[in-house]
Amino acid sequence: MEKKERLTIKQIARLANVSDSTVSRVLNNQPDVNENTRQRIQEIVKRVGYRPDAIARSLVTGQSKTLAFVTEDIRNPFFAEVARGLEDAAAEYGYQIIYCSTDSNVDKEKMYIDMLLAYRVAGIVFTSFSGNQAIINEIIKCNIPYVFVNRYYNEIPGDCVLIDNYRGGYLATQHLIKLGHKRIVHLGGGSVSFTRLERKRGYEQALKDAGIKYNEKLVKTIKGTLKYNTGYEITKEILKEEKFTAIFALNDLIALGAWAACLEEGKKIPEDIAIVGFDNIDFTAFPTVALTTINQPRYEMGRKCMEILKERIEGSSTDNAEKFKKIIFTPELVIRKSCGFYRK
Amino acid sequence: MEKKERLTIKQIARLANVSDSTVSRVLNNQPDVNENTRQRIQEIVKRVGYRPDAIARSLVTGQSKTLAFVTEDIRNPFFAEVARGLEDAAAEYGYQIIYCSTDSNVDKEKMYIDMLLAYRVAGIVFTSFSGNQAIINEIIKCNIPYVFVNRYYNEIPGDCVLIDNYRGGYLATQHLIKLGHKRIVHLGGGSVSFTRLERKRGYEQALKDAGIKYNEKLVKTIKGTLKYNTGYEITKEILKEEKFTAIFALNDLIALGAWAACLEEGKKIPEDIAIVGFDNIDFTAFPTVALTTINQPRYEMGRKCMEILKERIEGSSTDNAEKFKKIIFTPELVIRKSCGFYRK
DNA sequence: CTGTTAGCGCCTTCAT
């Protein structure tokens, strides 16, 4: 049985009758190499199928071409779409992505971050984050750039890529109000997430502008993961507690869960209850669903993260670490059938 | 401005008044270390927050704790669910996952594999693969274990995790036949994928067993990505060409696209056309969709991949590389509303 | 333009 040892730079050097530094130079496209030598080496590299060891390279350069994507759950189509944008841009620049699904569990988050730091990832994208300062401090200590997507924290520094969530919440609620709704449930809010607060603020302001009194009982804070079942269950609850004719949910998955709960209780959508979601995940466009929602340019947001990280990683090292970026995209109301027409 | 150098094993050694080898030993839980020394070192490690450099470790051990998940598109919920299963199991064993979305494009696939090999990943999961032998040869040459999920190749060796796709295709078609359908379109087939061939074979056999003649014109091979739009477009075509009362699509996304196309052409589902999908992605259960489909235990399949890889990576090195595993799960028919009831 | 030297941070014999 033959031993298949991995080729090293030294063997290439020997084959080409040069030193390994010379090979290293052509491998890294450095100048000051004789054109003949360069070609000869490149040819050999190609012929024998030599592939530089990225691990060894990382060790000496102190840098890796690996990024991390920290998310609540990659099964949520919103995150998957952001991830794809990031991944595509990353691939163009020669970076690869490690995915970490935390289920919004601080311990899992810690575990993952620890692993990522051990592997000296070049940058981290947070699409979900516990808000735990200690974790961010660790990352900062390791001098690793990071960016929040669709997340923002007043107390925690960092680049971020967002949409105007306030405006999104406003548009969603305003749409329902225009259709004649007065008792509008909001599935969202809570205190941990700036994104949620902003959406809720938009909801409140739209009510106010329309002269509708804010009613605390119509606001249900989501606890736990932002998934379908969560929306389903919370809606089951509020259907027993309150009367209302419309729902604005903080994301599409929750909205869909709410929809299912309404149907199960004999409510018709949109005749009895109108629903607006948030994110505009692909499925909301399906004809028998047709959920009205707020669009976020998810793919583009993912790409933008890569741009930001790339600049931080490779950019001029003038310490501009203090000037954090805040990229804000514009939300758009996507009107579909789940709200029906003007009533009463 | 303070320089924040990363702590190294040597500094820990100095703090503990021992040599770095001793520190290394306790870090790796090796025996033959004085219990006092061990505790002292562990305490220091904890106190100063030292984190071993995984890159350096990988370089010397020649192994990494990084796996790769190669898929067509992570936005496809089927893949996302498999990925989550893999990721969860991986996290339990201290592995992390790099995701690679290839869009079933050989060049992208090559590019990614190249990157993965350069980084010496410990193992690869293919959820989508071009069938390119050369690529597999490279991987084998690097001695990296890999497993195919939901894919199987006669000519290409490797472990695989599958369902009985033939049976899945049979169940789907049989269901339609039982409901009285005779002209059943199949969106699938083609020659590249064993999985597709098997599903189609099930389709054919079910027809045969029911005494229905196989009609080539009712079979449309999917080209391109297995996504919603692809299903939509191909269905638009066949609606113009043929008469039929039912569709069996090779996956749910295609089925959903077909559904949308039918609606657009004024067909009602299930009254005019019955539809069966494949995979049982979460969204098919939504009440206003309720797509009849074939369930695959996606999450479990992902977990299984981890088990297989772990054994190959860490297992006893007795060369059992020839005995490839073939794990087969059982598909289940999930009856929902998209097929309606018995007709005529 | 090219070779030599010296590590990157860690693990692993081999002595002691």
Added chain:
DNA sequence: ATGAAGGCGCTAACAG
């Protein structure tokens, strides 16, 4: 039970 030395594969000064 511990330390010293050497090396994983590569890059980066520094000479020449």
